[in-house]
Amino acid sequence: MIDPGFSANIKRDIVAGATVAVVALPLAMAFAIASGLPPERGLYTAIVAGFLISLMGGSRYQIGGPTGAFVVVVYGVVSRHGLDGLLIATIMAGVVLILLGLAKFGNAIKFIPYPVTTGFTAGIALIIASSQMNSFFGLGVKNVPADFISQWDLYLSASNGISWPTTIFSLASIGILVILRKCAPRFPGPLGVVTLGAVAVWWFQAPFATIGSVYGAVPHTLPVPSLPDISMERIRELMSDAITIALLGAIESLMSAVVADGMTGERHKPNRELVGQGVANIASAIFGGMPATGAIARTATNIRSGAASPLAGMSHAAFLLIFMFFLAEHIAHIPLASLAAILMVVAWNMSEPGKVRSIFRAPGADTLAMLTTFFLTVLVNLNVAVQVGVALAGLLFIKRMTEVTRIEAVAGDIQALLASETQTIFDPDAIENKTVPEGVEVYEIEGPFFFGVADRLQSILPKIEPSPVVLILRMRHVPMIDATGLNALEHLMSNCGRHNTTLLLSGVRGELRQALVRYGFIKKVGEENTLSHIDKALKRAEEILAAR
Numbered sequence: 001m002i003d004p005g006f007s008a009n010i011k012r013d014i015v016a017g018a019t020v021a022v023v024a025l026p027l028a029m030a031f032a033i034a035s036g037l038p039p040e041r042g043l044y045t046a047i048v049a050g051f052l053i054s055l056m057g058g059s060r061y062q063i064g065g066p067t068g069a070f071v072v073v074v075y076g077v078v079s080r081h082g083l084d085g086l087l088i089a090t091i092m093a094g095v096v097l098i099l100l101g102l103a104k105f106g107n108a109i110k111f112i113p114y115p116v117t118t119g120f121t122a123g124i125a126l127i128i129a130s131s132q133m134n135s136f137f138g139l140g141v142k143n144v145p146a147d148f149i150s151q152w153d154l155y156l157s158a159s160n161g162i163s164w165p166t167t168i169f170s171l172a173s174i175g176i177l178v179i180l181r182k183c184a185p186r187f188p189g190p191l192g193v194v195t196l197g198a199v200a201v202w203w204f205q206a207p208f209a210t211i212g213s214v215y216g217a218v219p220h221t222l223p224v225p226s227l228p229d230i231s232m233e234r235i236r237e238l239m240s241d242a243i244t245i246a247l248l249g250a251i252e253s254l255m256s257a258v259v260a261d262g263m264t265g266e267r268h269k270p271n272r273e274l275v276g277q278g279v280a281n282i283a284s285a286i287f288g289g290m291p292a293t294g295a296i297a298r299t300a301t302n303i304r305s306g307a308a309s310p311l312a313g314m315s316h317a318a319f320l321l322i323f324m325f326f327l328a329e330h331i332a333h334i335p336l337a338s339l340a341a342i343l344m345v346v347a348w349n350m351s352e353p354g355k356v357r358s359i360f361r362a363p364g365a366d367t368l369a370m371l372t373t374f375f376l377t378v379l380v381n382l383n384v385a386v387q388v389g390v391a392l393a394g395l396l397f398i399k400r401m402t403e404v405t406r407i408e409a410v411a412g413d414i415q416a417l418l419a420s421e422t423q424t425i426f427d428p429d430a431i432e433n434k435t436v437p438e439g440v441e442v443y444e445i446e447g448p449f450f451f452g453v454a455d456r457l458q459s460i461l462p463k464i465e466p467s468p469v470v471l472i473l474r475m476r477h478v479p480m481i482d483a484t485g486l487n488a489l490e491h492l493m494s495n496c497g498r499h500n501t502t503l504l505l506s507g508v509r510g511e512l513r514q515a516l517v518r519y520g521f522i523k524k525v526g527e528e529n530t531l532s533h534i535d536k537a538l539k540r541a542e543e544i545l546a547a548r
Contacts, residue, residue, distance in 0.1 A: 054313025106270025
């Protein structure tokens with residue numbers, strides 16, 4: 001007899017998979033077109049890679065497919081090396097991802113500093129928006145270059161050819177997306193926009209460029225799998241692009257998995273996730289697709305739709321194949337302006353202006369790292385930006401370590417000094433010497449709170465059963481905090497809110513307090529919950545317990 005709970009989970013997964021497929025259908029085509037590829041290449045990727053990422057990855061809820069992170073690098077590879085070059089680079093990137101996973105690099109990749117990844121994503125967002133100007137305004141430009149400056153030279157020279165019906169339609173599409181997100185957040189806005197656009201083209205014979213008019217008919221099925229012509233010369237010339245694709249895929253997929261962990265309370269397996277991503281990218285290229293990675297928005301939609309297991313992600317791929325089979329003729333009527341509007345909204349969401357502004361209030365080195373990766377991404381290319389960004393991560397680490405390491409002249413007998421350091425020193429403020437009420441948990445951070453240790457903070461609350469009424473975080477031995485540490489504190493505060501736990505900060509003084517004030521965190525957690533000493537924090541905890 002089938003367990004009713006098992007059947008219920010299968011139904012939840014199938015419903016979640018169908019919901020995500022509806023969201024993924026227009027996005028997959030939009031990301032392919034923005035990357036300089038026909039729309040079906042995005043569908044191949046979402047189907048093949050999406051299925052394998054769910055089947056073999058390290059997160060139970062991850063949804064894989066083409067994402068905005070790859071648009072810039074894919075467009076560049078296609079323009080320089082053609083489709084075959086992209087397929088070879090994707091296979092090579094898949095091999096690199098598998099090697100990274102087997103070498104247990106999954107945890108290390110998460111330590112790339114937050115300002116560096118913010119610079120990448122903001123730069124990619126700007127380039128995505130820039131690449132859509134032609135379709136958004138109906139300029140009619142045939143070949144848009146990959147370079148940002150060259151794009152705008154071309155756009156300005158073609159500005160007299162703006163199609164006002166197309167522009168008005170594009171702006172209306174953005175308006176519909178914004179309204180739907182506010183008034184009906186569960187409704188798949190992108191699907192609504194492309195459906196309305198296709199109906200407008202078909203019913204009113206609107207003179208808009210469509211998928212069919214530019215790219216021809218969309219295939220009903222997946223192509224026959226085949227390998228591109230791989231040679232050592234091609235491998236050498238594509239190595240830099242392949243490493244960039246692999247690093248972006250690793251960063252994006254692990255970020256998405258961390259978001260899924262935060263929403264579900266579970267923990268993903270980072271090394272298995274990298275291996276699964278590698279296999280999925282190799283398979284995607286064999287079926288003529290583009291690079292794939294974990295998609296944060298689609299993964300979140302999957303969880304909100306009630307997904308219970310990886311079956312949801314696999315069913316999402318199956319539904320996309322069904323949609324492709326039955327709707328290919330109708331897909332050809334979708335206006336490119338609709339997809340451009342969707343990508344404009346995607347670019348805005350990727351840019352995360354609030355987080356960019358917060359880094360400007362962080363230490364100067366973090367701001368410099370973000371701006372450097374941003375401008376390199378936009379004005380040079382993503383390969384250079386990734387390499388410099390990873391190098392900046394190491395330099396920031398070295399800089400922070402030298403700042404907290406002190407070299408002082410010591411007078412007196414060095415042997416006596418060494419002997420005295422081995423003795424136990426009584427600490428009157430140690431928590432063992434305090435009375436901690438029931439319902440209160442105390443954790444202490446010792447040393448610099450920076451990107452290398454910020455990830456550990458995420459697992460505090462899930463380890464405590466039951467959830468405490470008050471969580472005191474002692475920071476008396478924290479000499480400095482960077483933007484990644486500040487971001488981790490915000491995540492901890494949000495996690496406490498979900499568990500109905502009050503967060504108190506203890507030992508917040510001097511430069512640490514100045515950093516928290518400058519970042520705006522003390523205003524969020526509350527002055528009354530930011531204490532300079534553990535005794536004050538315990539007294540505040542007793543007040544909260546009494547009020548409960």
